[in-house]
Amino acid sequence: MQRNTFPLKEHLKSKKVIEQVYANGVSVTSYPLRAIFIEQPQTEQEPTAAILINVSKKRFRHAVDRNLVKRRIREAYRTSKHTLIDTLQSQGKKIAVAIIYIDNKHNSTAFIKKKMTKLLEGILTKSSTVCENS
RNA sequence: ACAGUCGGACGGUCUGUCGCCGUUGCCGAAAGGCAAAGGAGGAAAGUCCGGGCAGCAUAGAGCACUCCACUUCCUAACAGAAAGCUGCCUGCGAAGGUAGAGUAACGCAGAAGAAAAAAACCGCCCGCAAGGGUAAGGGUGAGAAGGUGGGGUAAGAGCCCACCGGCCGUGCAGUGAUGUACGGGCCGUGUGUCUUGGAGGCUGCAAGUUCACGUAAACCGGCGCUUGAGGGUUGCUCGCCCAAGCCGGAGGGUAGAACGCUUUAGCAAUGUGGUGACACCUUGCAUAGAUGAAUGACAGACACCCUACAAGGGGUACAGAACCCGGCUUACAGGCCGACUGUCAAA
Secondary structure, eight states: OOOOOOOGGGBOOOHHHHHHHHHHOEEEEETTEEEEEEEOOOOSSSOSEEEEEEOOTTTOOSHHHHHHHHHHHHHHHHHHOHHHHHHHHHHTOOEEEEEEEOOSSOOOHHHHHHHHHHHHHHHHHHHHHHHHHO
16 A cells, blocks of 8 residues: 655745746646646656645735645646656656646645545656657 | 613634645655644735834935824834823713814905904984094904993993803812813904924835856946046935946846744733723743645534424524734624613513
């Protein structure tokens, strides 16, 4: 049984990489979630998938609401990330992803989790096509 | 009991599963793993004041500028708090709201009104008239020569008297704002400039310190090197200090880690002083420290509230630390405690 974790190491924190993701990333949408990702060069320290969760101030004015959404997304990711990680590892790839919440209202944890599964599947199909093209 | 005023404190609890953050201990060569005890607020919010702390600056003079303003008092400090004072307003009341340095000079209100300070348009009185006297009445205005009543007079008027309001003086009470008694003279309003007293260096933890990585001390244009560019000095002027580089363009590199970073104007209790804010003594307690930013997600039970005869159904606020404190302001489901007020009932 795999453990459902999401430690700090798997967070995307480097300013440089974040800028690259937003500038050159490929986007996948599974409403109310949208992912933008790029492939990362193979290095020792980098995790298989570095994740950034973004909930804009525009959509949720209060910090309490933003925190709640972030926590639900984080929860959804850590419980459904294994398919993504395993597939990437077998392909020998590493990616950096920004997950953006694109709704103005709250959604239940169960709903977000369902959409997250779809989103991660979407990332896998998109990344393989990108690779074939290049 | 009901309705209300003021003040204070609180603002979910437990169990299970899966997670996050730093700390400590153990294991491991390392990566990491395991365990333990911890991990948002009364407003953490708005960022509106005031400090601490940090860096920079720190001969001085003049002129500006900004803020504060009843009194006493508290404090590290404040535009804050406490206890009071005076006027006005609201409430039956407990209580609440609001304003509060001064007015010598000048301006404005002044396109109203006859008149805005040594006033005569109408009216009233004297007079044949010319003219004179008059602020009771009219209308204007926020304000019309203190107000009301009486005496007085040709008619009137602080002209005289009583009471009241204001001003000045003296006594008494109070630390004081002020109150009060007596006496005096006979007394216009608002606002701005202004006057008086007090305060104000600049920048904010992205401060600042250390380490690591890396580049371009290159290129183009302008000004300057003791005949001084530029910088600092409070906004300006003077003065003073530093001074060999400075400004602009295009372009390049880094954006990692540690300290700062949580033990302090800290919180609580007893006692003492004080009406009180608060101060002092003693004792006890102390448990976030992240940095693309942790402190949670889900399920169940309980508690509370609303609704309902019941079964049941619905709801549980406002809101998330970012260097740290003291305030202010704003948001807030729900109940709790204390003091007091009004009404009703009983004794």
